[in-house]
Structure formats: C-alpha cells, structure tokens
Amino acid sequence: MGKGRAPCCDKSKVKRGPWSQDEDFKLISFIHKYGHENWRSLPKQAGLLRCGKSCRLRWINYLRPDVKRGNFTAEEEETIIKLHQSFGNKWSKIASKLPGRTDNEIKNVWHTHLKKRLSSKTNLNVDEAASKGSLNEEENSQESSPNASMSFAGSNISSKDDDAQISQKTFEHILTFSDFTEMLQEVDKPELLEMTFDIDPDIWSFIDGSDSSFQQPENRALQESEEDEVDKWFKHLECELGLEENDNQQQQQQHKQGTEDENSSSLLESYELLIH
DNA sequence: AACGACGTCAACCGCTAGTGC
C-alpha cells in the first residue's frame, strides 16, 4: 500500500509554518462555497500555496465551525483519562467521544497535563481514595466556575452515538447573525476590551451558526440566499481578526470608528471577490 | 532587564487503512 507513491505535494512549492489570516479566510470561504470533497486539489482551487494535508489539518483542528476553543473542563479531562484507559493512544477514537475536541488537541492535553497528573498521582500512592476525593473536589470547584458554560451537553454521549448526534450536540450553541452582532457589542464593553483573543470562540460559534451547511452541499442554495449575511460575517470576522492582530485598545477603538487600514481593505476586497 | 529552562500547542511527517480501477 502506498509503496513508492508520489509525495502528496511538491514541498518546494508549498508554504509551510503558521497560517496567516489571509490563508484562513481563503480556506474558510472556499470550503463554505464548495465543501471539501478533495483535499489534494483544494489548495490549488482555493488559491492556497499549501499542501492538501496541511489544509485538512488546519480545517479540522482550527477552522472547522464545530471546533470548541478554550480550556478543557474537568469533566472533559476526566473523560479523556477514562477513555485513554480503554482505548490507549487512539486519539481519534477518544476525540469522537468529545464533540468539538480534536484528536490533536486531546493528544496535546494528554501529554502536557493529564499524563503528568496521573503519574504524580501514582507516585503519591499514599491513599488512593483520599487522592480521588481531592481530585473530585477540584473538579467540582471547576465545574461551578464560569468556564463550565463552555462544557458541552453531550459529555455522557454513549458509544452508540453517531456523527449526526454528535453534530446535533455540538450545534446546540448555534448563533444567528444578530446574536453575533450582539456579541460584538458585548466585546465593545470596556470591561471586555482586554479580552482580545477570548472573542475567538465566539467567532467560531458564529461560523458554526451561520454555516451548518459547511459539509452539506445540498444546502448551498439556501446559503446563496444568505449571501448578504455571509458578507457581513466576513466583514465582522476580518474586523475581529484585526483586533487580534493589533492588540492595543487604541487600535480597537479605531476599528469601532470604522476606520480600516490599507491591508484590511485589500483583504476585504479579495474576500468579497471570493464570495461573489 | 536579561537570560535560560520549561511548558504549550499548532503544524509537520511518515505511515496505514480504505477505496476505486
């Protein structure tokens, strides 16, 4: 299998390393319009100088609408630990039980947090019951924290759940465009100004909400009728990414005043070309 | 303030499974 096959792409002609906002936009808008039936040809069609594999990874691990951003809840971590005991390093299998979480993310959390936690627990090994109790206390306190709102309703999804059910759970927090607008107004509140990157999950939530047809080509007709909305979304998304890039409040205020620098203007033009 | 050690996580790489011809 695959013996002597050609490389997936010409590595001398593809860009590598971190993705730029421009590339993200191109990928999102292409998949939004055409789906992702063929990852190999996608980068060329989307005008990306990336390997198809890289596009797929970027989409799955970061840009996909149902990817949940933010810290893992204690409940999720507990689930990962339990599932790891059952499945071992089958990260994709574990990820399938944690809607919104990617195998890559789970793998990272395992290696950076959970493995250490488990080994330290093993090393202590003084009173297993007592250590479990303290862990539970910690979890309980975290569950009552504001972050708990990030947790998903489907943490107890049975192994029988199929993708559709998982998607349903994941899409429970779907937002409409007006919801997103309200969210932006929330972000404008002075006490939230410093949370420049924390708005990220909201953006994904909005993408989630407006684009449940991402992987459903049959819904593309519907999506055309929502073109104006998508257009607005791109503008807002660009604005938000601009905030992320320019991390001082003065620049945020410039955005609020509707001023756009040359870069964002040219970006917007190209995105509008992609959309229309 | 400067530096090194350490932690985190996005992205890459190589491999295998699945599929179609």
Place this chain on the structure above:
DNA sequence: GGCACTAGCGGTTGACGTCGT
C-alpha cells in the same frame, strides 16, 4: 490480486510564551 491514490491517524518537532533566577 495488485496498483495508485486519498483520507486519516499518531508520533514528533519547533516556535512561541511564561516563569524563575
């Protein structure tokens, strides 16, 4: 059955951020 190809998986890497000295 064998080959060619793509999607997906899991291990690894390296850039970047944070912390301690």
